[in-house]
Structures are given as C-alpha cells and as structure tokens.
Amino acid sequence: MVSGFRLQIFALALGGCLAEDSLCSLDSTCADEVTLLQGMLSRVGQHQPMSAEEEAEVLKEMQEAEEGIEDMSLVALSEAESQPASPGSWVFPANWNIQASSSWDSNYGAANVVAQGGRPWHSGRRNAFPEDLTFDAGEVITLDGFRTAQPPSGWRGSAMRAFTFLKSNDGATFTEVLQGEGRNLAAGETQDIEFPAVSARYWRLNMRSNHGYHRLLTVQYIKFRLAAAAGCEGIYEAEDATIEGAVEHSNTRSAGHQGFTGRSFVDYVNSHGDFVEWTVSSCRRGSATASFRYALAGGNRPLQVLVNGQEVDEALSFPACGGGDWKTWCDVSVPVALSSGQNTIKLVARGQSGANMDSLAIAMDPGATEYVGCFVDDRARDLGQRVGANNNIATNTFDGCRTACGNHRYMSLQYGGECFCADSYGNGDQYVQVDDSECNRVSEPCSSNSHNCGGSWRQAIYEINAAPVSLCSCQVTNYLGHLPPMDTQGPPETVTTVDEWLPVRGGISSLDVAGNCIVRVATGAAGAGEQAHRYPQGGHAYPMPTGNDNIQSMRLECV
Numbered sequence: 001m002v003s004g005f006r007l008q009i010f011a012l013a014l015g016g017c018l019a020e021d022s023l024c025s026l027d028s029t030c031a032d033e034v035t036l037l038q039g040m041l042s043r044v045g046q047h048q049p050m051s052a053e054e055e056a057e058v059l060k061e062m063q064e065a066e067e068g069i070e071d072m073s074l075v076a077l078s079e080a081e082s083q084p085a086s087p088g089s090w091v092f093p094a095n096w097n098i099q100a101s102s103s104w105d106s107n108y109g110a111a112n113v114v115a116q117g118g119r120p121w122h123s124g125r126r127n128a129f130p131e132d133l134t135f136d137a138g139e140v141i142t143l144d145g146f147r148t149a150q151p152p153s154g155w156r157g158s159a160m161r162a163f164t165f166l167k168s169n170d171g172a173t174f175t176e177v178l179q180g181e182g183r184n185l186a187a188g189e190t191q192d193i194e195f196p197a198v199s200a201r202y203w204r205l206n207m208r209s210n211h212g213y214h215r216l217l218t219v220q221y222i223k224f225r226l227a228a229a230a231g232c233e234g235i236y237e238a239e240d241a242t243i244e245g246a247v248e249h250s251n252t253r254s255a256g257h258q259g260f261t262g263r264s265f266v267d268y269v270n271s272h273g274d275f276v277e278w279t280v281s282s283c284r285r286g287s288a289t290a291s292f293r294y295a296l297a298g299g300n301r302p303l304q305v306l307v308n309g310q311e312v313d314e315a316l317s318f319p320a321c322g323g324g325d326w327k328t329w330c331d332v333s334v335p336v337a338l339s340s341g342q343n344t345i346k347l348v349a350r351g352q353s354g355a356n357m358d359s360l361a362i363a364m365d366p367g368a369t370e371y372v373g374c375f376v377d378d379r380a381r382d383l384g385q386r387v388g389a390n391n392n393i394a395t396n397t398f399d400g401c402r403t404a405c406g407n408h409r410y411m412s413l414q415y416g417g418e419c420f421c422a423d424s425y426g427n428g429d430q431y432v433q434v435d436d437s438e439c440n441r442v443s444e445p446c447s448s449n450s451h452n453c454g455g456s457w458r459q460a461i462y463e464i465n466a467a468p469v470s471l472c473s474c475q476v477t478n479y480l481g482h483l484p485p486m487d488t489q490g491p492p493e494t495v496t497t498v499d500e501w502l503p504v505r506g507g508i509s510s511l512d513v514a515g516n517c518i519v520r521v522a523t524g525a526a527g528a529g530e531q532a533h534r535y536p537q538g539g540h541a542y543p544m545p546t547g548n549d550n551i552q553s554m555r556l557e558c559v
C-alpha cells in the first residue's frame with residue numbers, strides 16, 4: 001500500500017518574475033518575488049550550522065572525490081587561454097584577484113575557480129548562505145555572460161540555486177546585473193548565464209541557496225564571456241593607418257592644405273597600387289556606414305574599396321570638393337558589413353592616384369547590431385497589434401520603436417516604419433524568413449535612421465532585449481523520503497531536477513504543485529508507460545487519477 005507521505009511541489013521562486021511577459025531584467029525589479037524567495041529560503045534552512053554528521057559526510061565525499069584526481073595541482077591554463085581574448089570568447093579570470101566569502105579550507109579556496117582541473121572551490125564549514133565570489137578584473141571590461149561548472153564527480157546538489165550577479169566600479173558599491181536561479185547541475189555539467197553586455201571592473205556572484213547539498217556550495221570553475229565593447233564607431237585618421245605608396249603629407253603648415261584633422265593627411269602618389277588601410281578593433285557585427293574625408297581640387301579620383309579583403313566597390317567615386325583648392329574637405333560614404341572584432345577597410349589606387357585622404361569615420365546603422373532578419377507577416381500579425389503606423393514620428397524609426405517596446409524582447413519595423421513589439425516571433429508556420437532585400441522599403445525618416453525598415457507584409461525583426469534567463473527549477477519536497485537522492489525514509493529531502501525522469505519508490509499518494517511546474521508520472525522506470533495525466537499547479541489529493549502504487553517514475557517540467 002501507499003504510505004502516507006506527503007509530496008509537495010512548490011515553485012520556482014522567481015517563477016512569476018521570469019514569466020514570458022515580465023522580463024526580470026536589468027530594467028525591472030522583482031521585489032515581490034525576491035521577498036517570497038527570501039521567505040522560502042529562510043524556511044529551508046538558512047543560517048543553520050552543519051551537524052557533525054553532515055560534516056563527516058562532506059569530508060568523506062571530499063576524500064572520495066580526491067581519490068579520483070590524479071594530479072592534485074591545479075591544471076595550468078593552456079597557452080591559448082592565457083592569450084588576450086577577443087569578444088565573444090569565454091575566458092578564465094586568470095590574473096584577476098578573486099575573493100570568496102568563505103572556503104572549506106585553503107585547498108578549496110576561491111583561486112581554484114580559475115582552472116579546470118584539481119579541486120573546486122567549496123564554501124566554508126560553518127557558514128550558511130549567502131556566499132559571495134568577488135572578482136577584480138584589474139581594469140574595466142565588458143561582459144555578457146558567465147559559465148559555472150560543477151566538479152567532475154560528487155557533491156550532487158551543491159550547485160548554486162538562487163543567485164544575483166552584481167557589478168561595481170569601486171569595489172565597494174555593487175549594483176545588480178541580473179538575478180535568477182541556477183540549474184541543479186550534474187557532476188561535470190556547466191551552465192551559461194547570459195545578460196545584456198555591461199562594463200565594470202569588479203564583479204560579484206552572490207549565491208543564496210543550493211539544490212539540497214548540506215547548505216554548502218561548490219564551483220569547479222567560472223569562465224566569463226567578454227562582449228564586444230562599445231563597438232568601433234568613431235574617427236580613424238588616415239595618417240595613422242597602414243600606408244603603401246602613398247605618403248603622409250609632411251609640410252603640414254602649407255597654407256594650401258589646411259583644415260585636416262589629426263596630425264596630417266595622406267597624399268596618394270602613384271596611379272597603381274597605392275593604398276591606405278585602416279584596421280579597426282572591437283567592432284560589433286552589423287551594417288555600418290564608412291565615410292571618408294578628403295580634399296580634391298578638381299576632377300574625380302575613384303578608389304577601390306576593400307573590407308576585410310573583399311571588394312565592396314570597384315571604383316568608389318571621389319568627386320572634387322567644390323572649392324577648386326586643396327583645403328576644402330568633403331566626404332563620401334559607402335555601406336559596409338562589419339564583423340565582430342577586428343576589421344580592415346582599404347582604399348586602393350587602381351589606374352589613377354587618389355585624393356588627399358584625411359580620415360575614416362565609422363557609424364553603425366541604428367539597429368544593425370540588433371537585427372535578426374526579414375520575415376513574412378500577414379493580417380493575423382505575428383508580433384501582435386501594431387504599436388504605431390509608419391507616419392507616427394514617435395515610433396517609425398529604430399530608436400523610436402525600441403523605446404515604445406520597452407522590455408519586450410523583440411520589435412519589428414514593417415512597411416517603412418510600422419512598429420510592433422513582442423516577446424516572440426515565428427508564431428506560425430507562415431511566418432518564414434525571407435531575403436533581406438524584401439524588407440528594404442525606402443521610407444523617411446525610417447530609412448536614414450534604421451538598419452532596415454521592413455516591406456509590404458515583410459517585417460524587419462530586431463532583438464532589443466536579452467532572453468530571460470531560463471532557470472525554471474521546480475522543487476519537490478518529500479517529507480518521508482521516497483524520491484532521490486534519498487530513497488529510504490528519513491527527514492525531508494528536496495529534489496529540484498527538471499526535465500529528467502526520476503525514480504519513485506513506493507508510489508505517490510498526493511501532490512501539491514505550485515508555480516510554473518507540471519508533473520508527469522509513469523508506471524515504469526525512466527518514463528516507461530507514461531500516464532497521459534499531467535498534474536498542473538494546485539493540489540492533487542488521494543486517490544490520484546493515474547493510480548498511486550503503480551507510479552514508478554516522475555518528471556518535473558517547467559511551463
């Protein structure tokens with residue numbers, strides 16, 4: 001018979017906060033949910049010292065784990081990982097100053113999180129939550145994510161659960177970057193936490209709960225993902241670029257050549273092969289406008305334009321600036337597609353000498369970085385109701401629509417400036433992606449102020465806010481202990497694993513499900529013979545629709 005144990009499933013502490021329509025992001029707070037969470041945490045054992053038995057168990061586990069580590073020294077960072085990293089890459093916080101609010105002992109200190117081998121960082125013996133890991137990068141850097149890993153064996157349930165990631169410029173006052181819930185990582189597993197790019201020198205990971213392991217935390221390593229910084233918009237002098245054939249004008253005091261910027265300008269000499277090549281770093285990927293400032297007294301002196309070695313214009317026209325002299329300066333522009341990181345832009349003489357070249361200016365097209373693509377729309381409206389028509393000056397540009405869309409994850413411009421906001425797109429088979437050219441309707445002021453303004457039943461979709469951190473984790477508390485990790489009777493035990501079939505010993509008599517969690521059950525092991533019935537939010541008393549004794553496995557899913 002079914003024993004009378006209670007099974008309570010209560011939610012995802014931040015469930016409401018992370019629901020689809022209410023992003024818990026940089027711009028919104030989740031005060032109610034945090035209060036709820038704090039209340040829950042206080043009930044599940046905050047500030048309780050470890051018992052002697054628990055400590056003995058932890059020590060035993062450490063001993064067992066260490067037997068599996070052949071080389072007890074930390075594995076040195078590979079050469080590649082100690083090289084300067086480019087945006088988008090995951091890096092260890094090598095050479096950073098790292099502090100932990102507590103550590104088990106010096107063998108399990110905070111410094112262990114810079115390497116992939118050896119012992120993990122392990123929080124202290126008598127400290128309850130919260131725990132902090134604080135990082136000083138030594139300089140201001142831009143991040144858009146971090147990755148944590150669990151030790152390769154043991155310490156199940158010691159991964160962080162409720163956390164807040166913070167930043168600081170002075171190391172004293174920290175402000176929130178994001179908060180969320182970490183998954184219950186299996187041994188050796190990693191998780192990536194992503195957020196909109198943000199810059200700071202000091203970073204802190206504040207961890208307020210774990211997934212059930214003796215109120216202690218372990219982290220095998222942490223990596224951080226460097227984001228492209230502010231981008232590469234700006235002015236780059238020709239005289240600072242790589243020059244071949246052409247020369248930097250030396251007589252900078254000559255009356256006939258005044259008005260240049262920077263130190264001087266570049267004088268093309270030969271009719272073939274002379275070039276100026278700018279190398280620009282830290283670019284964000286996307287479409288941009290490259291403008292060249294030059295002086296030319298008369299005629300026209302076209303130059304070949306190469307971006308990252310690819311020809312984008314065989315002979316870009318550089319007409320005379322109109323003053324009939326060499327001190328009147330003007331600009332020509334060419335659209336360019338920039339890659340993330342470093343790019344080269346090159347002007348080559350192909351048959352005749354070039355004008356006097358002063359500088360290059362790079363400006364990203366508004367929305368270029370955020371652009372997703374061009375998609376079909378119809379009267380049912382993939383992104384919901386229109387927010388503004390294309391003659392609405394408040395919303396008919398990228399910046400205007402973005403402001404109107406607030407915390408929504410996506411926005412679109414359609415038909416030259418109609419604005420839509422939503423948290424998803426492609427909500428129907430008909431909303432397929434099409435070529436960007438179908439979206440490029442020219443309509444002002446949209447076109448001059450936006451990367452792409454959409455077309456007729458074609459929408460240019462932009463991702464304007466980061467995805468909510470997907471950290472749904474249902475919590476199962478079994479008061480008599482028929483669920484893993486304890487499948488014998490004992491004190492209340494918590495299970496938080498989601499999306500995985502868990503064994504149930506002795507069946508289920510009743511369920512309480514709260515929050516964004518559903519429960520499936522099966523009559524066999526590992527989901528075999530799954531019952532059609534799912535148990536959504538709410539109480540489910542004996543007898544269960546699917547029977548009781550016959551339930552051998554269950555699976556928690558976030559909805």
Ligand SMILES: [Ca+2]
Nearest residue numbers: 267268269353
């Ligand atoms: Ca010349």
Ligand SMILES: [Ca+2]
Nearest residue numbers: 261262264358
């Ligand atoms: Ca110059």
